[in-house]
Structure formats: structure tokens, C-alpha cells
Amino acid sequence: MGKTYIDTVKYLVKANFEVDGIIEKPDIVGAVFGQTEGLLGDELDLRELQKNGRIGRIEVETQIRGGKTLGQIFVPSSLDMVETSILAASLEVVDRVGPCEARISVIRIEDSRNLKRKQVLERAKSLLKTMVSTEIPESKELSELVRDAVKVSDAVTYGEDHLVVGPGIEATDSIIVVEGRADVLNMLKNGIKNVVAVGGANVGKTITQLCREKETTVFLDGDRGGDIILRELVNATDIDFVARASIGKEVEELTRKEIIMALRKRVPLEQVEGYAGEKRSEKKVSPASFVEALGEGAPREQAPMPAPVQQQRMQRDRFQRGGDRDRGERERGDRDRGERDRRPVVRQETSFVPQEAPQPVVPVVPDVPADPAKVEFLKGSLKELEGSLKARIVGEDNSVQNEVPIRDIMTALDGVNKVFAIVLDGIVTQRLVDAAEQKGVQYVAGIRAGTITRKAPTTRIVLAA
CATH class of the missing domain: 3.30.70.2690 (LOR/SDH bifunctional enzyme, conserved domain)
Incomplete structure (x- = not known):
């Protein structure tokens, strides 16, 4: 045919x-x-x-x-x-x-x-968009890509725990401890190399040894999630200073300016609420090592250190010994000026007094005995959440209404009603107890309790230990 x-x-x-x-x-x-x-x-x-x-x-x-x-x-x-x-x-x-x-x-x-022309046209548009967006970056983008790639490539693993660290760990006697790999990469991208990731709430031998040998600054996120990591580090090793990101921000998303500002505002561990009794070990640290680690030429002002307090006490004792009248008048003038200069430090020193022994109020045990069956259920839930750093909202029928990271528990609690219990893989705080009482929550279960100064008559606290 x-x-x-x-x-x-x-x-x-x-x-x-x-x-x-x-x-x-x-x-x-x-x-x-x-x-x-x-x-x-x-x-x-x-x-x-x-x-x-x-x-x-x-x-x-x-x-x-x-x-x-x-x-x-x-x-x-x-x-x-x-x-x-x-x-x-x-x-x-x-x-x-x-x-x-x-x-x-x-x-x-x-x-x-x-039809073929339309197909060719559509395909050409698609290819052009791909080429413009990915294959031909602008000169600025190209330089940033190269710069970031070089900085990120500096991240290495260290020690038997294979921690993610920057290349400046062994070269300096001052280190900055952050939470995870993303935090390390952001710090490297912004030129800070003496940084190490703790890698979770379990503190290994490598990070323990590093913190004991070097001056250690713990750089925490600006939420409540870093409190658990700080507590684990304090229990396992020696911490010297604590710095925090801005409220609501994480270290991995900070700009260089925000990082530098946060690290300048670091405070000694004993000035952190709940750690007044902690003593720092003596470490051989050069005065400018921390500043050099930040890539700055000259030292900037830091948070007040305990040393000036001792110096001022010695100065005060010297004033009290007195001398001739003119000298006494000069010393009284100096003492008045010293008093004014010393007032902020004195307030910090006296603020430690009520925190010397928080143990009597921890853990909180209500006067009314808790139901053993409910306590066993809550402890079982704690085991399920172990290591997850999450919080669970349990309904009256023992069903899980919501499960969120610990940092989001307060927000999640606002949107629910008829809550039977809150179970979290973390520390029970006064703020959480107060919020639970307002919501009519019967139980709050956690790994351990923080400084609880007021008992909630309708809310019982269950701890893992």
C-alpha cells in the first residue's frame, strides 16, 4: 500500500x-x-x-x-x-x-x-533559567561561595569521640564550646576557629579533657534548650565562662557582629543563676588568647571577673589602717570613689548568698502522696523520651496530645486544654511549674528539678531518679 x-x-x-x-x-x-x-x-x-x-x-x-x-x-x-x-x-x-x-x-x-517551536521555546526558557541561577553566579556570589567553601573545609574531627572542631583547637589555650556541627560551621564562616561541638547532651572524654586543659567558654543558644547541655558540662568537667545568643536565636544563624557581641558579654560560671557555688580551676591562659581567637587586635571589655573583688578588698583593708590626717582624708576620698566603683560588684557578690544552697527545695515533693500507677506511667514516658531533648503533653486519657522540643513547651502549652501531665527530657523549672499550675496540670515529670522556690499545691513533680 x-x-x-x-x-x-x-x-x-x-x-x-x-x-x-x-x-x-x-x-x-x-x-x-x-x-x-x-x-x-x-x-x-x-x-x-x-x-x-x-x-x-x-x-x-x-x-x-x-x-x-x-x-x-x-x-x-x-x-x-x-x-x-x-x-x-x-x-x-x-x-x-x-x-x-x-x-x-x-x-x-x-x-x-x-508544536515543535513551542516545545523548543519552553525548553529554552527552562535551560536559560537553570543556567542563570546555578551555572553563572554573580561575581559577588562566586567569591562568597569560594570563601565559604574554604572556611567550611577547615572543620575537622578531633579525638576518640570524633568531635567536630575548628583548626584552632590545639593552637590556642582558649576554646569555645557550642552545641552542634551547624554551630561550628557558622563560627568558622565568621572567622572564629577555636570552636568545638559538644555533640549532644552526652559529654564524652574528649570534650571533658579539653575543657579541663583550656579556658572554656560555653556558647549557648538563646532559648532554654542549652540549659541541659550546660548542666551536663558542669557536672562532667570544668567550665570557665558562659555566653548566650540573643533571645530566640540559635548560634548557627547568628551574624559575625552578633557572635562577637554575645562573646564579649560572657560571664563567669559562678555568676550564672543556679551555679553560684561552682568553683573554677586555675588554668594557664594568656590574657589575649580569647581576643585573638575572635580575630580582634586589642582586648575589649569583658564581664567583671572575681579578681577585681579581691583587689578592692585589699585596698579597703589598706584604707582602714589609716595614717596622718591628710593621708586619711585622701584615703577617705579614694575610698568614697572606690565605693562607687565597687557597688556593681558588691551587688553581684551579695546576690550569690541566697543561691549558696538550693538543695533543700529540690526535688519538690507535694504533701499529698501521688498515685503510684500514674507515677510509674510518667516514669515510663521519661524513659521513652530519654536523650531526645523533647517534651510531651499528655491528656487526661493518657494519650499524647503533642510532642515538641523542650524550647517550645511553653508555646505548645498555651494552645491546649485539659492537660493531665507534662513529661520532658530535661529540667523542671519554676516557670514551667507555674505555667502548669495555671493550666490545671496534675503532674510535671522531668529528669531533675531546678531551683523551685514556690510549691504548686495542685501540681505534683515526678523525677526520673
Whole structure:
């Protein structure tokens, strides 16, 4: 029957047909060839055109409905626009298929090259967007990518615990301890290299030894999640200073300016609430080592250290010994100025007094005995949360209403009602107890209790130990 394909399809003729009877596909094709033969001359004869590859195989789709045969005819053509239009019009002269009457109507002639042009255009747009956004970055972006890649590549593993650290750990006698790998990478990106990630709440031998040998600053996130890590570090090793990110921010998202400001505001461990009784071990540290680690040329002012307090006491004793009248007057003037200079430090010293022994109020045990079955259930929940640093809100039917990171427990508690218990893999604080009391929570379960100064009469505290 001639060729079944053509090299290039320029146009596609689409026509509908309706036959008053049931016929087969070959009947339609035969009727088209037979009734158009000799109609347009030899140059546009369908058989000759198909034989020469000017038109392709005629495709027919049929369906039978109500005793009639309906369908479509598709004629691919490589003729020009005029010849294709004449050929399409010739299809409509077919009025019978075998013994049945037929009607053929051309719907449209599609330019297949337009479809290809649209495909090429859409693909070109997609390729251009990809090239502009990823393959050809701006010069500024290019320099930042190179700079960041070099800084991030400085992160290495250290010790038997394979801690993520910066390259400046062994070169300096001062280190900055952060929570995780992302914090280390951000610090390196901002030029601070004497940084080490503790890698979770479990404090290993490597970080313990580092903190004992070097001056250690713990750099915590600006939420309550860092309190647990600080407590674990204090229990396991020697900590000298504590610094915190801005409220609501994490170390990994701070800019260089925010990092430097937070580290300048670091305070000795004994000035942190709840750690007044902690004593720092003596370490051989050069005065400018911490400043050099920050990449700054000259020392900047830091939080007050305990040493000036001792110096001022010695100065006060010297004043009290007295001398001649003129000297006494000068010393009294100096003492008055010293008193004014010393007032902030004296307030810090006296603030330690009520924190000397917080043990009598921890843990809190209510006067009314707790239900043993409920206590066992809560301790089981604590074991399930062990190591996750998450908090769980339990409903009255012991179902878990919500489970969130510890830092989000206060927000999550605001949006729920009828809470039976709060279980958290962390420290029970006075703030949490007060919030639980306001919500009518019966139990608060945690690993340990912080400094609880006021008991909640309706809320019982359950501890893991």
C-alpha cells in the first residue's frame, strides 16, 4: 500500500466522519483512496503521493454508536500549505463507504512545526533559567561561595569521640564550646576557629579533657534548650565562662557582629543563676588568647571577673589602717570613689548568698502522696523520651496530645486544654511549674528539678531518679 512513514511531517490533517452503518477501518481508507482517485490529477493523487513519501500512513479511529460508525481520520503531509489544503478539501467529497452513506468534515490542519517551536521555546526558557541561577553566579556570589567553601573545609574531627572542631583547637589555650556541627560551621564562616561541638547532651572524654586543659567558654543558644547541655558540662568537667545568643536565636544563624557581641558579654560560671557555688580551676591562659581567637587586635571589655573583688578588698583593708590626717582624708576620698566603683560588684557578690544552697527545695515533693500507677506511667514516658531533648503533653486519657522540643513547651502549652501531665527530657523549672499550675496540670515529670522556690499545691513533680 505504499510507504507507512515520511521523513518530515509539516502538517497534520484532522477530519471527523460519520457512516450510517457498521464498517471497519480499512473500509474508510479504501473509500478515501477510491473516491479521490483522478480527482486532482496525478500530482495530487493520494496513492502516488504516499508512494513518493509526500504523505504518510492514513490513520483512522472508530467507535460504533447507535448503529452508526463515528471517528476521526489523520493524514500527515509534507506538502506545502496550498497543496495540503487542497488535499484536505478533497476528503470531504467522500459520501459513501461501501453500501452506507458517509459524511466527512475536516476539523483543522495543524502545523506540526508550531508544536515543535513551542516545545523548543519552553525548553529554552527552562535551560536559560537553570543556567542563570546555578551555572553563572554573580561575581559577588562566586567569591562568597569560594570563601565559604574554604572556611567550611577547615572543620575537622578531633579525638576518640570524633568531635567536630575548628583548626584552632590545639593552637590556642582558649576554646569555645557550642552545641552542634551547624554551630561550628557558622563560627568558622565568621572567622572564629577555636570552636568545638559538644555533640549532644552526652559529654564524652574528649570534650571533658579539653575543657579541663583550656579556658572554656560555653556558647549557648538563646532559648532554654542549652540549659541541659550546660548542666551536663558542669557536672562532667570544668567550665570557665558562659555566653548566650540573643533571645530566640540559635548560634548557627547568628551574624559575625552578633557572635562577637554575645562573646564579649560572657560571664563567669559562678555568676550564672543556679551555679553560684561552682568553683573554677586555675588554668594557664594568656590574657589575649580569647581576643585573638575572635580575630580582634586589642582586648575589649569583658564581664567583671572575681579578681577585681579581691583587689578592692585589699585596698579597703589598706584604707582602714589609716595614717596622718591628710593621708586619711585622701584615703577617705579614694575610698568614697572606690565605693562607687565597687557597688556593681558588691551587688553581684551579695546576690550569690541566697543561691549558696538550693538543695533543700529540690526535688519538690507535694504533701499529698501521688498515685503510684500514674507515677510509674510518667516514669515510663521519661524513659521513652530519654536523650531526645523533647517534651510531651499528655491528656487526661493518657494519650499524647503533642510532642515538641523542650524550647517550645511553653508555646505548645498555651494552645491546649485539659492537660493531665507534662513529661520532658530535661529540667523542671519554676516557670514551667507555674505555667502548669495555671493550666490545671496534675503532674510535671522531668529528669531533675531546678531551683523551685514556690510549691504548686495542685501540681505534683515526678523525677526520673
